[in-house]
Amino acid sequence: MADLILHHYPASPFSEKVRLILGYKKMAWKSVMIPTLMPKPDVVALTGGYRKTPFLQIGADIYCDSALICDVLEHLQPSPSIYPEPGKGLARTVAQWADGTLFWAAMAHNLGPKGAAHMFAGMPPEAARAFGDDRKAMSFAMTRLRPPDAAAAYKSYLRRLSDMLDGQPFLLGQAPCVADFSVYHPLWFTRVRTPVVADILDHTPAVLAWMDRMQAIGQGIMEKFDSTRAITVAAAAEPTPVGQGYLSDSTFQDDHGIPLGSRVAITSESFGPEPTEGDLIAATRTHFTLSRTDERAGHVHVHFPRIGYVLKAVASA
Missing domain, CATH: 1.20.1050.10 (Glutathione S-transferase Yfyf (Class Pi); Chain A, domain 2)
Structure with a gap:
């Protein structure tokens, strides 16, 4: 498995949520400190525009929003579960x-x-x-x-x-x-x-x-890393093919009338208006995936949860 790279900063509440889950699951992870305020050029190189904190990087796959990160971590380390049955x-x-x-x-x-x-x-x-x-x-x-x-x-x-x-x-x-x-x-x-x-x-x-x-749960096994190396990791990797890896569901759920392959933008419903643009390659019942290319990070897949995010087609020039 490729390294888990968490892009965060110490005072970020949602980062504390993820750090504790990493501790609960006793997972090893690399820590990249990001700025609290814009501009965030190294963040945008990976996400394409999304600037909320934290986000998780695994190779050339970028997972935005702590809700989606929770799902990824559960897939990687099912026990102990953060979604126990029943309930x-x-x-x-x-x-x-x-x-x-x-x-x-x-x-x-x-x-x-x-x-x-x-x-x-x-x-x-x-x-x-x-x-x-x-x-x-x-x-x-x-x-x-x-x-x-x-x-x-x-x-x-x-x-x-x-x-x-x-x-x-x-x-x-x-x-x-x-x-x-x-x-x-x-x-x-x-x-x-x-x-x-x-x-x-x-x-x-x-x-x-x-x-x-x-x-008392703790925060797992953390190793300091930096954003330059994280971008190098992305550039050297290939993103996980749709339907494989940590978001294995690839069934297309079309609620927007936007076909796969379309140029789209994804934006938060409320907090954080910066859009991420890319080609829509997955729209399942739980998440969206965009394919995009950055001159520094190379070819990446950027993943968002459906809940809390707005998908719109981008008009061609």
């Missing part, structure tokens, strides 16, 4: 809620005036402005919660999570599943990255104890 549908549903509704409530609370001041303490004012401008551009189509409204919602969600932990160590049973990893990462950001507003967690001690159990 994997419930686990996926809770995970999707956590990656969206819970995440945005938590982050609006975390990055309110008090939390933001803590994050940027000791840094020049232009650093905070640059971060704010960058994230504003990424969320241009979103309605974002005000910190007081976010805090109220966050408190309610924490109480519900506490109820889920009654009589069991993890959210849906005796072992962690994808729901646990997805719920954990925005709470991790509160506790670790914005501790000045982490007192919101104190009212749910069961959640804090669960967070301790999650943190």
Whole structure:
């Protein structure tokens, strides 16, 4: 198997989700640190435009979005499973809620005036402005919660999570599943990255104890790598043929009237408007795959989950 190369940065909540899953599955991986703000030329060389964090590289295959990365890691290392039976549908549903509704409530609370001041303490004012401008551009189509409204919602969600932990160590049973990893990462950001507003967690001690159990999982076997070498790896490899490898389903599900082979663009539904263009070579019930060529990375396949992403045909010149 080719090396797993995770492109991420330490403070990224969704990266923490993936890092913990790598730890739970005791997998070895290479760590490439990427910038927190645009421009990201080495990222774009591999993804073609997608700039959210993290993404996973295996040779010349690029897997975007933590939800899809979870599926790839499960295929590579089925045990211990993050989609245990019975109840994997419930686990996926809770995970999707956590990656969206819970995440945005938590982050609006975390990055309110008090939390933001803590994050940027000791840094020049232009650093905070640059971060704010960058994230504003990424969320241009979103309605974002005000910190007081976010805090109220966050408190309610924490109480519900506490109820889920009654009589069991993890959210849906005796072992962690994808729901646990997805719920954990925005709470991790509160506790670790914005501790000045982490007192919101104190009212749910069961959640804090669960967070301790999650943190103890660890992050697998990590080796430092760099983006230049990662691009060289992609250029030296050939992408996995459709229907083989870690996304083995190749059955065409046409919901758009766009035939395979068409030039298309894929964009996030909301956060992160930058499109990736390429030739559509797979559109299954769960994912899209684009084939594209970059002068540095060579021929790559870029993979996206269906849920959360918009597919559009690109008009020919």
